[in-house]
Amino acid sequence: MLELLGIVLFALLIALSIALHEVGHLLPAKRFGVKVTEYMIGFGPTVWSRVKGETRYGLKAVPLGGYIRMIGMLAPAPDGTSRSMSTGRFAVMVNDARRQSVQEILPGEEDRAFYRLPVRKRIVIMLGGPTMNLILAFLLFAIVLVGIGLPQPTLQVSNVAACTPSLSQPTGQTLPSGQCPTGTEPSPASLAGIEPGDTLVAIDGQPTTSWDDTTAWIRGNAGAEAMFTVERQGQSIDLPVSVATAERPVVDDQGVATSETITAGYVGIGPEFAWVAQQWSSVPAYMWDITVRSVQALVMLPVKLYTLVTETLIGGGERSPDSPVSVVGVSRLGGNIAAMDEPMVAKVATFLGLAASLNLFLFLFNLLPVLPLDGGHVAGALYEAARRRVARWRGRPDPGPVDMARLLPVAYVVAGALLLMGVIVIWADLVKPISLG
Numbered sequence: 001m002l003e004l005l006g007i008v009l010f011a012l013l014i015a016l017s018i019a020l021h022e023v024g025h026l027l028p029a030k031r032f033g034v035k036v037t038e039y040m041i042g043f044g045p046t047v048w049s050r051v052k053g054e055t056r057y058g059l060k061a062v063p064l065g066g067y068i069r070m071i072g073m074l075a076p077a078p079d080g081t082s083r084s085m086s087t088g089r090f091a092v093m094v095n096d097a098r099r100q101s102v103q104e105i106l107p108g109e110e111d112r113a114f115y116r117l118p119v120r121k122r123i124v125i126m127l128g129g130p131t132m133n134l135i136l137a138f139l140l141f142a143i144v145l146v147g148i149g150l151p152q153p154t155l156q157v158s159n160v161a162a163c164t165p166s167l168s169q170p171t172g173q174t175l176p177s178g179q180c181p182t183g184t185e186p187s188p189a190s191l192a193g194i195e196p197g198d199t200l201v202a203i204d205g206q207p208t209t210s211w212d213d214t215t216a217w218i219r220g221n222a223g224a225e226a227m228f229t230v231e232r233q234g235q236s237i238d239l240p241v242s243v244a245t246a247e248r249p250v251v252d253d254q255g256v257a258t259s260e261t262i263t264a265g266y267v268g269i270g271p272e273f274a275w276v277a278q279q280w281s282s283v284p285a286y287m288w289d290i291t292v293r294s295v296q297a298l299v300m301l302p303v304k305l306y307t308l309v310t311e312t313l314i315g316g317g318e319r320s321p322d323s324p325v326s327v328v329g330v331s332r333l334g335g336n337i338a339a340m341d342e343p344m345v346a347k348v349a350t351f352l353g354l355a356a357s358l359n360l361f362l363f364l365f366n367l368l369p370v371l372p373l374d375g376g377h378v379a380g381a382l383y384e385a386a387r388r389r390v391a392r393w394r395g396r397p398d399p400g401p402v403d404m405a406r407l408l409p410v411a412y413v414v415a416g417a418l419l420l421m422g423v424i425v426i427w428a429d430l431v432k433p434i435s436l437g
Contacts, residue, residue, distance in 0.1 A: 006338025006351070011331045013355045015041065015063060017136060017362065022066045024132030026055075028125045029070055035112040037104070038069035064327060064422065070125075072113020074101035075401035093412070094405045101405075115401050119385040126377040133363040140356035141287055145278040148349045153211035153271035155200045157230075161187045161268035164244045167261065172268060185244070187268030192239040194269060198230040205229075211271045218243060222265035243267060275345055287360065294361045297322070298368075305421060308428055319432045326422060329429035330358060371404070371411035380404050 019041055029036050035054060040046070042060030049058030074097055105113050114122065144150075161172035163180035164187050172187060174180055200208045204226050208214050222245040227238050246266035278286075297304075304324050311317045325333070337351045369379035384402040391399050 003335035003339040005335075007331045007335035009338070010334025010351070010355065011063075011327075013334075014327050014331065014358070017133060017355070017359050018063070018066045020132040020136055021129040021362070021366075022068050024128035024130070025068050025125055026128075028121070028128045029068065029114075032117055032121045032125065033112055034114050034117065034125070035071045035109055036068050037071065038067070040068075041066040043067075070114045071104040071109065072101060072115050074098055074405045075115040075403060076102055077403070077405075094408050097408055098405045115404075119381045122381045123378050126374045126381070129374055130363045130366040133359040133366070137356045137359035137363065138283065138287065140352050140359065141290075142280070142283050144349050144353050144356065145283055145286060146280055147277070148345060148352075149275040149277040151273040151346070152276045154274050155208055155211055155214070156272040157194060157196055157198045157200070157269050158272040159196055159270040160189045160194055161270075162190055163187055164246055164266055164268065165248070167247055167249070170249070188241050188244050188266070189268040192228065192241045194228065194230065194239060194241075194267075195232065198232050198237075200228065201231050201236065202229040203227070218267050219264040222246075222263065224265070241267060275349070290357055290360055291364065294357070294364050297361070298364060305424065309424060312432055313424070313428055319428065319434060321434055323428070323434070324421070324425045325434060326425040326429050328426050329434055330354065332429065332433050370414050371407050372415055376407070376411070377404070380407070 022039060022041065026036060026039055037055060039055055039057045040049075040060055041058075042063040043065060044060050044062040046058050046060050049056050051057075077095075077098060110116070114125070117125075162174045163169070163172045163184045165172040166181075166184050169181045169184055172184075180186055200211075200214060202208055203214070203217060221243050224243045226241050226243065228241045229236060229238050231237075243265040244267070245263060247261050247263050248266070250260040250262050301324060304320075304322070307320070308323045312319045312323070333354060334351060337347055337354065340347055340350075342350075366373050367375040367378075369375045371377070371380075380402050387399050387402070391397065
């Protein structure tokens with residue numbers, strides 16, 4: 001039941017993100033006088049719509065995106081007509097698109113066409129959608145970081161390992177018989193009598209200030225004999241600890257174990273975590289870190305998609321946790337989060353963090369300078385501005401609007417590729433979904 005609730009709630013968050021993205025286009029378009037005939041969430045057949053003023057607002061059957069329809073998105077052909085002598089397939093498509101764009105402009109509405117706006121206003125309209133996603137990402141990250149906080153290790157002991165781990169027995173768990181595996185010994189913490197719930201106070205009389213500093217001391221003092229002072233039920237207890245030497249894998253900056261190993265000190269204690277609210281100034285830095293990772297994910301997207309098809313869908317291998325995921329997949333992840341055996345605060349933070357990361361990714365993805373993405377329209381407007389400036393410098397006539405219709409074949413190819421990618425990833429999310437647990 002909780003998993004279903006999580007799926008529904010995350011699907012609603014995605015719908016809200018899409019709706020706000022289109023509002024980001026709608027509001028400046030209306031503010032600049034462009035006639036907007038449609039505001040739709042989804043694609044395919046319309047399931048509900050209502051006309052208010054000159055705009056029809058509605059929902060469509062396939063909730064995988066949205067759009068607003070503005071008149072005059074394409075300028076007439078450079079000769080002022082919508083006709084061309086070329087009869088090639090792409091030329092016919094371009095001419096049909098131009099003709100439809102011209103027909104949308106009723107008499108007296110010529111100045112309300114999108115292509116008639118100054119370049120700066122067109123850029124504002126096209127960046128309005130991604131900006132909405134960026135704002136939503138910032139607000140969600142702020143709720144997580146400032147309102148909820150990040151989990152920070154405390155000096156209270158959460159768990160005590162029974163055995164000293166090795167590369168062949170990395171968990172530190174006992175055998176079903178209760179004995180440590182061959183080649184390993186009881187952990188120093190269990191031998192010393194440290195218990196879950198104890199709070200570390202000092203090591204050899206030096207007060208402990210943070211879990212990270214304590215961990216660093218343990219790792220750097222393999223073989224040392226030390227007196228650990230803990231607080232247990234209001235009493236201070238001194239416990240002699242012989243720090244063991246263990247060979248442990250080196251982890252990367254994401255906390256994932258690598259093939260490299262290191263010999264370090266080991267005691268066998270894990271910390272309790274507390275949610276600590278962060279400063280507002282931490283939000284931009286945190287978002288920048290996620291942005292860098294998102295850009296890296298965008299660059300690697302073709303490779304990840306190829307691997308998903310060849311190794312997972314065709315090869316039958318396990319699905320990588322960092323493979324591409326669709327709205328179906330992230331909604332299922334929302335369900336996984338809701339069903340996790342974790343405190344509610346952890347579920348809410350993870351849930352909102354996932355939604356924030358999704359909106360940040362949508363912001364970056366829509367900035368790609370290719371049609372039909374928003375970044376493609378922005379790139380066209382910037383090219384038009386540069387072309388006009390160069391013409392002025394050379395004393396030549398204004399070259400007029402850029403003929404964006406000529407790029408429609410590229411837009412169709414990109415749209416087809418995105419559709420194919422969406423089908424592949426949705427199918428993968430259905431047959432081999434990514435799971436958090």
